[in-house]
Amino acid sequence: MKKVLIIAGFDPSGGAGVLLDVKVVRALNSYAASVVTSLTVQDTQRVYDLKPIDPHFFEYQLQKVVEDIKPDSLKIGLLGSLEIAKAVVKILGKYDLENVVCDPVLRSTSGFEFCKSEFVEFLKYDFFKACDVITPNKNEAEVIFDVEIKDFDEDVLSSIQEKMKKMGIKSCILKGGHLLGEVAEDVLITQSSIFRVYAKKQGFTDNIHGTGCAFSTAFATFLAKGYNMYDALKSTKEYISNLIYNSTKIGSGKLILNP
Secondary structure, three states: OOEEEEEEEEOOOOOOHHHHHHHHHHHOOOEEEEEEEEEEEEOOOOEEEEEEOOHHHHHHHHHHHHHHOOOOEEEEOOOOOHHHHHHHHHHHHHOOOOOEEEOOOOEOOOOOEOOOHHHHHHHHHHHHHHOOEEOOEHHHHHHHHOOOOOOOOHHHHHHHHHHHHHHOOOEEEEEOOOOOOOEEEEEEEEOOOEEEEEEEOOOOHHHEEOHHHHHHHHHHHHHHOOOOHHHHHHHHHHHHHHHHHOOEOOOOOOEEOOO
């Protein structure tokens, strides 16, 4: 059985973060281990507060899990603090981990800021280069690459590719679910190539909790199974489209994915 290590925050509603990530990995017939970065106060409506785990305790946990259960892939979500991000980079530099996928969680859709300016700069110029691929949505990509994105035209993609080379980012998947139109386009950009993958939007896209978490976790799981990045992206889009189509109402806020 393939093993996926999840580094992410705890959402008590179960609609995002570690709880959702574990469900996605299990639904894809793989084994999930996890190290929690932060506790949050949130429900299906919004994020209210965040409390990072002690960074030394976090690093101790992560080190022991990595040494005992060498994962086939690693999914990184909400980090919670600059100190925890630095601890992750330290572990990534110490151990030979493969298929490191980072979902750059900068801000919740309800407007809660997870990263201040110094934290964002560390992610952009130190953290992301330690990963194999990052999976930003439109808004996150605009912050990371300092570019306005109205659509994924060739000039925008070429500009991002050049910035990736300068920043040392190996690969990036731009998620297009927040762009206008009936088709959700995602783009896989490496330092040498650009690939586009399309899927018809299944509705309610802007009213669903946890799609970014589920996307990056599914992608990391397919990489663990031996898929190349392009095939992993195609399989992930198909899987997430089905989750969105079958999303359900649990609380009084957004719909929830139910792997």
